[in-house]
Amino acid sequence: QQQVKQSPQSLIVQKGGISIINCAYENTAFDYFPWYQQFPGKGPALLIAIRPDVSEKKEGRFTISFNKSAKQFSLHIMDSQPGDSATYFCAASKDTDKLIFGTGTRLQVFP
Amino acid sequence: KAGVTQTPRYLIKTRGQQVTLSCSPISGHRSVSWYQQTPGQGLQFLFEYFSETQRNKGNFPGRFSGRQFSNSRSEMNVSTLELGDSALYLCASSLLGPTSTDTQYFGPGTRLTVL
Numbered sequence: 001q002q003q004v005k006q007s008p009q010s011l012i013v014q015k016g017g018i019s020i021i022n023c024a025y026e027n028t029a030f031d032y033f034p035w036y037q038q039f040p041g042k043g044p045a046l047l048i049a050i051r052p053d054v055s056e057k058k059e060g061r062f063t064i065s066f067n068k069s070a071k072q073f074s075l076h077i078m079d080s081q082p083g084d085s086a087t088y089f090c091a092a093s094k095d096t097d098k099l100i101f102g103t104g105t106r107l108q109v110f111p
Numbered sequence: 112k113a114g115v116t117q118t119p120r121y122l123i124k125t126r127g128q129q130v131t132l133s134c135s136p137i138s139g140h141r142s143v144s145w146y147q148q149t150p151g152q153g154l155q156f157l158f159e160y161f162s163e164t165q166r167n168k169g170n171f172p173g174r175f176s177g178r179q180f181s182n183s184r185s186e187m188n189v190s191t192l193e194l195g196d197s198a199l200y201l202c203a204s205s206l207l208g209p210t211s212t213d214t215q216y217f218g219p220g221t222r223l224t225v226l
Binding site for chain 1: 153154167169217218219
């Protein structure tokens with residue numbers, strides 16, 4: 001019930017393409033769904049987050065799509081750039097409870 | 112504003128030893144969470160402290176413990192180290208905790224290697 005399943009494990013995208021990472025959860029009490037970006041040697045950094053009262057949130061080239069009935073949410077990176085190459089983690093939490101992280105997706109964007 | 116700092120950045124210990132890791136949160140943040148990151152298990156929550164009190168705890172054995180001081184700085188201790196404790200230990204701070212209106216800021220982590 002506490003798990004967040006993330007796919008794919010790794011993703012290779014051509015520069016300018018769209019990167020899509022998916023996550024699924026089971027606990028319907030989750031009310032906060034952030035995405036984190038982590039570069040090698042660094043801690044994760046918050047990229048974008050969504051609450052279940054909206055179906056989509058866009059910030060620049062990054063968009064979260066949220067499907068409450070399917071208990072799924074996804075990250076779309078438009079016009080992917082080599083600088084986007086990093087590991088991406090989805091997460092979920094409820095109230096002030098701990099963040100439950102997905103297992104991560106290693107994204108490589110080739111020029 | 113300075114970010115979350117963690118010391119030391121790298122640590123090598125042998126089995127059976129104990130280790131203490133330190134985390135200084137962003138000024139004004141009262142919540143400090145600790146996570147263990149490994150290639151196989153990803154990011155796993157250890158515990159969260161808020162105003163010197165442990166508010167949440169993950170599913171780790173009692174060998175893992177922590178505390179928070181009045182200035183919000185936090186320490187994490189692992190006793191009787193095992194090979195499987197080798198990991199990147201991350202600290203995250205926020206004003207109130209991992210809520211939908213608060214952002215957790217992560218430090219760079221402490222890389223612990225147990226030989």
